[in-house]
Amino acid sequence: MKRWVYLLTSAILLTLLVGWYTANANTDLSNSEEPIELWYLKSETPLSLSDVYENDNVQWQRLDSARASFGYTRDEYWLRLFIDAKDYDRVLHVGYPLIDELDIYWVQPETIKTYELGDRQPYYERPILTSEFSVPLPAGESGTLYMSARTESSMRLPVSIRSEQRFFDAQMQKRLAEGIYFGVLLCMAVYNLFGFVASREPEFGLYSLYTLFFGGLMLSLDGLGFRYLWPDSLFLQDKGIPIFGSLTFLTAALFAYQLLRLKEYRTTLARGLFVMAGLSVLTFLVAIFASYRVSIHVLLVMAAPGCLFLLIVGAYLWRKGLVYARMFTIAWGTLLLSVMANSLGYLGVIDSMFIQRHAIMLGSGIEILLLSWVLAVRYNEQRREKLEAQERYNEELEGRVEERTFELQIALRELQDVNTELEKRNFEDSLTGLYNRRYFTQQLEKEYRRAFRNQRPLSLLMVDIDHFKKVNDTHGHFIGDQILQGLASVLKQSAKRPGDIVCRYGGEEFAIILADSLQEQAEAFAESLVKRVRKTRFATDSGARNITISVGVAELDSAAGQSTERLFKAADEALYRAKREGRDQVVTV
Known part of the structure; x- marks a missing residue:
């Protein structure tokens, strides 16, 4: 009977998730309300506005669409578009939240308006407080708009122009849809946290952490974390994706190992999960100490093989006749497809902002719901066995908790030392050695x-x-x-x-x-x-x-x-x- 309760709960949450997906399909802010003709310029060295504005030798190239995508690159890109005057207020929107430096110059007959944007700038200095980048276009004003972008992430510049009313209406609908998605994640995290408190089963605790870290990853990807949770932390905004991504794969490997009991079936696959966990730790260290460009490539290289390995593990246990292994395999297969689509989007292979930004949300939502159901089924099947071995298991669990607490204390001390060093460097000018x-x-x-x-x-x-x-x-x-x-x-x-x-x-x-x-x-x-x-x-x-x-x-x-x-x-x-x-x-x- 309880199994049907879990199925019904999952069906309701999946219905909400599909509703989120449909809402986003109709409110994609990267679709421009007005036709836009974009011209771009690629430069290996930084240029100033005067270099591109007053120089007749600059060779602008026309883009086929308003969704510029150049993949991972160290080059600086400039965009140019002409804006006609309208009798209503408008908003120019760049629908990608992971641009490090984005300078916008609106050249008008009498003045030049300059906006210094990017996720390396304090959030509250943005002219319009959105998770992406937006600037106002007042009614009756026209001119030529230039944008220069530099980033260690994928160079994606989807530009759109909408009336102010429609822009904020779309923002409201998008926030509502995202609220449903993150609400599902929070419900799963809290639900499994309560399961962990009630049963003391580590699967529930690891799955709750996995859900929270995945939520942190999605908040970083969509710029919502910088908007709502850490608007004053440029470090976390810069490192959030590789940090949360590596922690997600770490908890996923530990969760799969604990849930599937692979050591009882095949020790080779069990060791593979430990290798995956170890690589996740290395990826986490790379995320903290290396540049974003290096750490994101390391994460992307590990993401698809990690999901594929978990898929192989599920398929192996499916062949062994385990009922819950079927749903586990389907769950990870769904996530694998979404991660691959997202990775191809970041690498510039797939030129679709909708796929890049929503495929992983939809796939991860389904995967998280299905894994929660698998966890519940697994717990019911093993409950009698766990009750018989409760005393022995509690002793082992206490030892693991103490060990992880000790490791966490060491990590916190190391992180404190790193933060102290970073704070010192934040006040020093790297060229002259003077204060900045x-x-x-x-x-x-x-x-x-x-x-x-x-x-x-x-x-x-x-x-x-x-x-x-x-x-x-x-x-x-x-x-x-x-x-x-x-x-x-x-x-x-x-x-x-x-x-x-x-x-x-x-x-x-x-x-x-x-x-x-x-x-x-x-x-x-x-x-x-x-x-x-x-x-x-x-x-x-x-x-x-x-x-x-x-x-x-x-x-x-x-x-x-x-x-x-x-x-x-x-x-x-x-x-x-x-x-x-x-x-x-x-x-x-």
């Missing part, structure tokens, strides 16, 4: 609060190398990097006080925070710095070079309640006054 812009922002706020609280002076210097673009254009970026390193050394040597903080703000621009310094003191320091740089000959591979710098100086007016933004803006304006008025000088405000 992120550290500058945090430290300026900290010094501002201290100065405001203690009513102490605080000065800020913004430093920029004069005519640095000419140096790069004439001698190359390598020589420019050597000059940047030399100037960084001079700045660091000049700022001798413990409270002086030197940061590379970006490009050829540097920032120096001078705590407990009045404007007169900061100006004197800046003047000496300008003179020292003017007299210094910087060693490069093309010979010694002289440069000059311009400096803007501003002091915090804490009595007037001046903010860090006002202070930075004042120093920045002073810097650009110095450049406008002849460079190689200091300007104060």
Whole structure:
């Protein structure tokens, strides 16, 4: 009787899953409401907007569809499309959430709007908060839109334009459909977790973990994890797919080993599951320490053979006459087909966003429901045997739990060490060895609060190398990097006080925070710095070079309640006054 209850429950959940699939078929955001004519440009080196906008020698190539797909590549791709004015608000949507860097430039007659997107940018800085990438197209505006993309994932750029109302309607329907899918996964995870608590059978616990990790993988694939669960974690967004993918295969191998009792039938296949688990651990380590490009290829190489091996295991036990092995084989066969379709989509073999984004969801949903049913049947058949051996099994289980807890503690300590090292690197500019812009922002706020609280002076210097673009254009970026390193050394040597903080703000621009310094003191320091740089000959591979710098100086007016933004803006304006008025000088405000 209980078996029919499980079958009925699975049938209901499958019906909901089919409803999800149908809803997504009608709300695919990669289908554009308006006809789009895309042109693309491939470059092995990074280009700027001026390189492609003002250069008549750029050879644009026309795309056959609005769903650009270039597979895994290290090249930078530019897209161009012309947007006509409409009398209603629209949204331009790039329906792929795994692009590392996506810069969008909307060139209009009077202005250029720039959007810096990508999953390496903080989520809440997006102009429209969606799991993919969207920018508004206000009514009555037209122009030429350029997009540059760089990614370690598959280079897929499905572009669509919809009216604002239809876009958000489709988003709502898509979220509802995805809610059904992840609701099914959560129900299965909680249901089997309760089964584990009630029965103490490890199959239930492993299957619950498997379902959760698979849910994490799908959240990473669809960009929903970055939107709802870890919007402030760029590390997890970058590593989520290989991390959750490797953990999914690890728990799948352990679950299959525990469920099927292969050691009672064929030890060779049982060892194969351990090999699969070991490879999953290695894949997990690769996911943490290697780049995304390396780890995702390792995961994709392991995914299809791993599913195929589990399929072989199920088929072998099916031939042995085990009833539940039939459903196990069908479940893994369904997932294998969906994983293969998804992998081919990422590799650019299948040019179908719908297959890539939904096949694995549909296949995994069916597979998870069927495996849950298999688990229930297996548990009922083995219940008497388990009850007879309960005491012995509990002792073995306790030992395994202690061992896994110890391994987890070791892994957590190692992960903590890695996170500490990554946090240190996050505050360091890799070229100059100075603090980076992120550290500058945090430290300026900290010094501002201290100065405001203690009513102490605080000065800020913004430093920029004069005519640095000419140096790069004439001698190359390598020589420019050597000059940047030399100037960084001079700045660091000049700022001798413990409270002086030197940061590379970006490009050829540097920032120096001078705590407990009045404007007169900061100006004197800046003047000496300008003179020292003017007299210094910087060693490069093309010979010694002289440069000059311009400096803007501003002091915090804490009595007037001046903010860090006002202070930075004042120093920045002073810097650009110095450049406008002849460079190689200091300007104060």
